[in-house]
Amino acid sequence: SQQGEEDPQALSIQEGENATMNCSYKTSINNLQWYRQNSGRGLVHLILIRSNEREKHSGRLRVTLDTSKKSSSLLITASRAADTASYFCASYSGAGSYQLTFGKGTKLSVIP
Amino acid sequence: NAGVTQTPKFQVLKTGQSMTLQCAQDMNHEYMSWYRQDPGMGLRLIHYSVGAGITDQGEVPNGYNVSRSTTEDFPLRLLSAAPSQTSVYFCASSRGPNSPLHFGNGTRLTVT
Numbered sequence: 001s002q003q004g005e006e007d008p009q010a011l012s013i014q015e016g017e018n019a020t021m022n023c024s025y026k027t028s029i030n031n032l033q034w035y036r037q038n039s040g041r042g043l044v045h046l047i048l049i050r051s052n053e054r055e056k057h058s059g060r061l062r063v064t065l066d067t068s069k070k071s072s073s074l075l076i077t078a079s080r081a082a083d084t085a086s087y088f089c090a091s092y093s094g095a096g097s098y099q100l101t102f103g104k105g106t107k108l109s110v111i112p
Numbered sequence: 113n114a115g116v117t118q119t120p121k122f123q124v125l126k127t128g129q130s131m132t133l134q135c136a137q138d139m140n141h142e143y144m145s146w147y148r149q150d151p152g153m154g155l156r157l158i159h160y161s162v163g164a165g166i167t168d169q170g171e172v173p174n175g176y177n178v179s180r181s182t183t184e185d186f187p188l189r190l191l192s193a194a195p196s197q198t199s200v201y202f203c204a205s206s207r208g209p210n211s212p213l214h215f216g217n218g219t220r221l222t223v224t
Contacts, residue, residue, distance in 0.1 A: 030210050042116070042202055042215030043155075088154065092210045098143055098162055099170065100213060104154040 006089055006106040014111050019076040021106040023089030024069075030092045032065055034074050037086045037105070046074075046087075081112045114138050118203050118216035125193040125223045133188040133219050135203030143206045144186040145213070148172065148199040155202065161186055193223045 007022045025032070031050045035043040049056045049065045049072065056063045062075040076083055090102040119134045137144065145160035147170075157170030161180040175197060177189040186205075190197060200220050204213040 033212055035213075040218075042217045043204075043213070044215070045212035048212055090155075098145075098160055098168075098209050099157055100145075101157070101171075102147075102155040104152065 006087070006103045008106060009104070010107045010109070012109040012111065013079055015079060015081055017079055019079050019083070019108055019110070021074045021087050021108070023072045023074070023103055025072075025089070025091050025103075026070065027093045029067075030097060032063075032072050032089060032091045033100070034061075034063060034072075035088045035090060035102075037088065039085075043088065076108075079108075079110045081110050084108060084110045116203055116205055116214050116216035118201075118219050120219060121217070123219060123221050125190075125221065127193060127195060127223060129193050130189070130191050131193065133190075133201055133203075133221070135186045135188065135216060136184050137186075137203075137205040137214070138184065139205060139207075139214065140183060141205035141207055141214070142183065143208060143211070144180065145170070145204050146176070146178065146186070146188045147202045147204065149202060149218075150199050158188065158201075190221075193221075195223045197221065198223045 033048045034046045037043045047058045060077045065072045086105045086107045088105045116137045142163045146158040147155040159178040161167045203216045
């Protein structure tokens with residue numbers, strides 16, 4: 001069953017704008033991760049935020065986590081055409097878990 | 113480092129045929145897993161392994177077999193292919209529980 005659900009399903013923005021994607025999950029988590037998938041390729045890990053963290057930055061990426069609302073958001077600032085991809089949130093539930101459960105993804109299109 | 117290598121990249125099978133999807137990693141990761149990705153469904157876990165000789169079922173294991181005789185390799189076997197197994201299959205590995213996954217580039221399988 002899907003643990004995470006991303007919103008929106010698709011997002012189209014102009015180059016230079018910021019892109020925000022949201023993720024909601026159902027059960028308590030150990031950490032939440034975001035992945036990017038370029039068309040026809042495997043997923044690439046972007047950033048991990050632990051359940052006791054509220055915000056994390058990596059380059060142009062900013063991730064927030066609200067465990068009370070069971071939600072997370074991924075912000076990509078100053079987007080580039082190369083950011084065009086699908087973005088997935090994924091989470092492990094419980095300590096020592098090996099089962100990473102993915103959402104259905106947000107398809108981001110950045111128009112040059 | 114090659115990372116996670118999957119072969120073949122593409123495969124067409126007839127209903128009832130069998131085949132093995134190969135996956136190898138050179139990062140000495142204990143954990144390996146297989147996911148399938150279908151349109152609108154995100155990624156779903158098929159089987160996973162936490163070390164050589166140890167495997168377990170994920171969310172959608174029916175119709176698939178796995179074994180793990182070495183740390184490096186984790187093949188996925190389809191014993192009698194069905195059209196419902198048409199999908200893109202991804203192999204992934206990680207250092208351990210709650211860790212980010214490293215993905216291969218996938219095998220696109222069509223069953224006619």
